[in-house]
Amino acid sequence: MPSLQIRHINKTDIGLLCRLWNQNVEFDPVTEGILHEKMFGDPDFEQDLTLIAESGGRVAGFMQGLVRTTAKQERVGWIKLFFTEKKFRRQGIARTLYREIESQIKSKVSRIQMLDSNPNYLTPGIDPLYTEAIAFVEREGFEKFKDTANMVADLSQNLDTSENEQDLLSQDIHIRRAKSSDRKEVAEFLQNHWAAWVEEVDLAFENTPISLHLGYDNGKLAAFSAYDINNVGCGWFGPMGTDPVFRGKGVGAILLKRCLADIKRQGQTHAVIPWVGPIPFYLHHVGARVRRIFWRYRKEV
Ligand SMILES: CC(C)(COP(=O)(O)OP(=O)(O)OC[C@H]1O[C@@H](n2cnc3c(N)ncnc32)[C@H](O)[C@@H]1OP(=O)(O)O)[C@@H](O)C(=O)NCCC(=O)NCCS
Known part of the structure; x- marks a missing residue:
C-alpha cells in the first residue's frame, strides 16, 4: 500500500x-x-x-x-x-x-x-x-x-389536536407555537428542568416557522416539544418535556402531535423520534415503533 x-x-x-x-x-x-x-x-x-x-x-x-x-x-x-x-x-x-x-x-x-x-x-x-x-x-x-433506540412514527395518521386543546381550555391550559419573544422564558424554563437542552432547543427559534410548541398552565410555561433541531429537514422530532407537576393532563401528547403535524406538512411520510426515552408513551399516542438500536x-x- x-x-x-x-x-x-x-x-x-x-x-x-x-x-x-x-x-x-x-x-x-x-x-x-x-x-x-x-x-x-x-x-x-x-x-x-x-x-x-x-x-x-x-x-x-x-x-x-x-x-x-x-x-x-x-x-x-x-x-x-x-x-x-x-x-x-x-x-x-x-x-x-x-x-x-x-x-x-x-x-x-x-x-x-x-x-x-x-x-x-x-x-x-x-x-x-x-x-x-x-x-x-x-x-x-x-x-x-448503555444502549438506546430511535423510533419511527407513520405520519399518515390523524394528528389533529384541536378538540383536545379546546377541552383543556376549561382548566386554563393553553398550547401554542413559540414566538420569538418567548426565547428568554424558554431558556430559563429549560435551565431549571433540563439544563442539557438549553442550547439545543434555542436552535428552534432559528427555524421558520419556529419549530417549537409550548404548553402553559395558568399562564406559566409547563411543557415544550421541538423538532428540526438536529438532522434538519429529515423529520427529526425532539426533544420534549413536561414539568413533572404538570404531567398526566394530556399535554405531552398534544405537543408531540403538533410537531409531527408540522413534519408531515414538510412532506415527510415518517418522523424519527431519536434517542428515546419513554417508548410506551410514543407507542401509545402515535403508534411509533422502535426502528434502530444503538450501543x-x-x-x-
Ligand atoms: C469500522 C471501520 C471504520 C474500520 O475501519 P478500518 O480502517 O478497516 O479499521 P482498522 O484496520 O484500523 O482496524 C483496527 C482494528 O479494528 C478491528 N477490526 C476492524 N475491522 C475488522 C473486521 N472486519 N473484523 C474483525 N476486526 C476488525 C480489528 O481489531 C482491527 O485491528 P487488527 O486488524 O490489528 O486486528 C470500517 O469497517 C468501516 O468504515 N465500516 C463502515 C462504516 C462504519 O461502521 N462507520 C461507523 C458507524 S457510522
Missing part, C-alpha cells in the same frame, strides 16, 4: 466525502447539507480534529473528533463520524485516525465517547449492524455503557 497521508478537512471536500460516506456507511445515508451540519455547523467543530486519510492521492478514510463542555461542565471528547473506504479496510486506517485524534485531545478530556455527541449528532451511538465498527471500538479500548461506548482517558 502507498504511504498514508493524513490531512485536515476543507469545505471543498464535502461533495466527495458525501459520495464516499453513502457508499461506505450503508444504514445512514446523508446529504451534503446534513454532512455540512454535522461538521462545519457544529459549534465545537475543529478542523484539526476532522481528518482525512489519503493513500496514493485517494481518500481512504475519514474521522471527525471534537471536544465539548457538557451541561455538567465536563470536558468530553467525541468521535462523531468515521468510515474507511471498502478497498482500504483492515489496514489500520481507522486506528491511525483514531489514535491521532486521541493523542490530540487526551490531555483535555476525562473520557471519549462514540457518536452520541449531543446536541449535534447523526446517530446516538453505534448501530451494532456495523459489526466492524463494534470490533474496531472494542479493540481501541471502548466499553459499552453507546466510552473510554476513560
Whole structure:
C-alpha cells in the first residue's frame, strides 16, 4: 500500500466525502447539507480534529473528533463520524485516525465517547449492524455503557389536536407555537428542568416557522416539544418535556402531535423520534415503533 497521508478537512471536500460516506456507511445515508451540519455547523467543530486519510492521492478514510463542555461542565471528547473506504479496510486506517485524534485531545478530556455527541449528532451511538465498527471500538479500548433506540412514527395518521386543546381550555391550559419573544422564558424554563437542552432547543427559534410548541398552565410555561433541531429537514422530532407537576393532563401528547403535524406538512411520510426515552408513551399516542438500536461506548482517558 502507498504511504498514508493524513490531512485536515476543507469545505471543498464535502461533495466527495458525501459520495464516499453513502457508499461506505450503508444504514445512514446523508446529504451534503446534513454532512455540512454535522461538521462545519457544529459549534465545537475543529478542523484539526476532522481528518482525512489519503493513500496514493485517494481518500481512504475519514474521522471527525471534537471536544465539548457538557451541561455538567465536563470536558468530553467525541468521535462523531468515521468510515474507511471498502478497498482500504483492515489496514489500520481507522486506528491511525483514531489514535491521532486521541493523542490530540487526551490531555483535555476525562473520557471519549462514540457518536452520541449531543446536541449535534447523526446517530446516538453505534448501530451494532456495523459489526466492524463494534470490533474496531472494542479493540481501541471502548466499553459499552448503555444502549438506546430511535423510533419511527407513520405520519399518515390523524394528528389533529384541536378538540383536545379546546377541552383543556376549561382548566386554563393553553398550547401554542413559540414566538420569538418567548426565547428568554424558554431558556430559563429549560435551565431549571433540563439544563442539557438549553442550547439545543434555542436552535428552534432559528427555524421558520419556529419549530417549537409550548404548553402553559395558568399562564406559566409547563411543557415544550421541538423538532428540526438536529438532522434538519429529515423529520427529526425532539426533544420534549413536561414539568413533572404538570404531567398526566394530556399535554405531552398534544405537543408531540403538533410537531409531527408540522413534519408531515414538510412532506415527510415518517418522523424519527431519536434517542428515546419513554417508548410506551410514543407507542401509545402515535403508534411509533422502535426502528434502530444503538450501543453507546466510552473510554476513560
Ligand atoms: C469500522 C471501520 C471504520 C474500520 O475501519 P478500518 O480502517 O478497516 O479499521 P482498522 O484496520 O484500523 O482496524 C483496527 C482494528 O479494528 C478491528 N477490526 C476492524 N475491522 C475488522 C473486521 N472486519 N473484523 C474483525 N476486526 C476488525 C480489528 O481489531 C482491527 O485491528 P487488527 O486488524 O490489528 O486486528 C470500517 O469497517 C468501516 O468504515 N465500516 C463502515 C462504516 C462504519 O461502521 N462507520 C461507523 C458507524 S457510522
